[in-house]
Amino acid sequence: MTHVVVLGAGLGGAIQAYELRETLAKSDKITVISNKPYFQFTPSNPWAGVGWRKKEELIVELAPVMAKQGIEFICDGAKLLKPDDNTIVLESGREVTYDYLVIATGPDLAFDEIEGFGPDAHTSSVCHVEHAEISGNNWDAFCENPGPIVIGAVQGASCFGPAYEYLLTIETDLRRRKIRHKVPMTFVTSEPYIGHLGLGGVGDTKGMLESAMRDRDIKWVTNSKVDKFEEGKVFFTEVNDDGTEKAKHEEEFGYAMMLPAFRGIPALMGIEGLVNPRGFVIVDEFQRNPKFKNIFAIGVCIAIAPPVITPVPTGVPKTGFMIESMVTATAHNIPDVIAGKEPKEMPTWNAFCLADFGNRGFAFLAMPQNPPRNTNWTSSGRWVHWAKLAFEWYFIRKVKKGVSEPWYEKQIMKMLKITKLQK
Secondary structure, three states, rough: OOEEEEEEOOOOHHHHHHHHHOOOOOOOOEEEOOOOEEOOOOHHHHHOOOOOOOHHHHHHHHHHHHHOOOOEEEEEEEEEEOOOOOOOEEOOOOOOOOOEEOOOOOOEEEEHHHHOOOOOOOOOOOOOHHHHHHHHHHHHHHHHOOOOEEEEOOOOOOOOOHHHHHHHEEEHHHHOOHHHHHHHEEEEEEOOOOOOOOOOOOOHHHHHHHHHHHOOOOOOOOOOOEEEEEOEEEEEEOOOOOOOEEEEEEEOOOOEEEEEEEEOOOOOOOOOOEEOOOOOOOOOOEOOOOOOOOEEHHHEEEEEOOOOOOOOOOOOOOOOHHHHHHHHHHHHHHHHOHHHHHHHHHHEOOOOEEOOOOEEEEEEEOOOOOOOOOEEEEEHHHHHHHHHHHHHHHHHHHHHHHHOOHHHHHHHHHHHHHOOOOO
16 A cells, blocks of 8 residues: 655645545545645635625535545644654644645745734735735725725735736726725736736736736836835835836835735745755656655746746746646545656646736636646636636535546547646
8 A cells, every 4th residue: 555645735735635545546545735724716806805705605625525525634734744753743743644645735925024914913825725815804994094005016016917806806806896986006016017927927927917907007116126115105116127126116005915925835935956955846747756755836836937037027927727737637646656766747837827807807718827828828808707706616616525637627628639648
């Protein structure tokens, strides 16, 4: 019997466990370790941040679902990974040994790197469902006494999509409340231009997002490095394309949400050969760590170099379908390694993204996600809003059913020629 442990149970980890159950032998043991008892559907957090969703609508209790699939579930945080001993030390003091490990932890949120930043200080957050629910409650209070709003992403951020989604969703909500005229809005981002997204743009994301913001009277400042936050005020430095200082800004706000930089979780920090200086897991083209051959990693926790250097540091996003391609490759490679073979499946890292703005939105398809690409496609309209609603229902249902990829999803993706594995 081989014991495979999946560390993390988010968009990648939960689906990874289900897919491994399909590809591993029935006698092999799978254990999922998560510091939370539930899966959370992160893409809907911007909706929760305006009170359009409640936490209970976006989570799935994992223990009963995992049990039905024959997967052990441990609700406990990871305190320390000992890769030389094939052991994970948990916060409770319990130690779990493994034959193979898949790291799918997601990131640690680096709010502490900027003074006054984060939900425990002067800004709101939609990074976790718990943060988003608090933000939703704060949003109602703000709307009773509206004022200026600042939304955006700080230096080192890599997941820019939710910032745009939240910006345009709250703008839609303000219009519905008929108080938009009372709320000046500013988007502050480390991106070199609107729609860069950490990817050098996808198709016409620059033009589409700039147009959307102009139509909604939203100001923006790019190439921005946040210096600090105070109560009701953000201080940031705008730089030129060569990185030299262009201007110092002080922007007042009654409500603010900016996405933080990510880093690896503390349990992985400083493990030579496993992680880079930021704590992101180093993987090869098969999602396997080059030093510790029995460790694989997927999702936001892996190290990916930015495709281009930007004046203010930006990271690379790991989008949902891109993560699912990592999951599928890993689910096929681990059984091969167990059988004494070399891994051969490589994920495509194709990205398909639906960004909702509350009543409409935009979609993009990048194959692969990082340039140069075979496909660059963007579209916009009300259909994106309805597609995002359908995707939310569908993905949460998949997690509840313990299914990774139903047959009809495979057929649809095959028809669209959107693949998870390189051929």
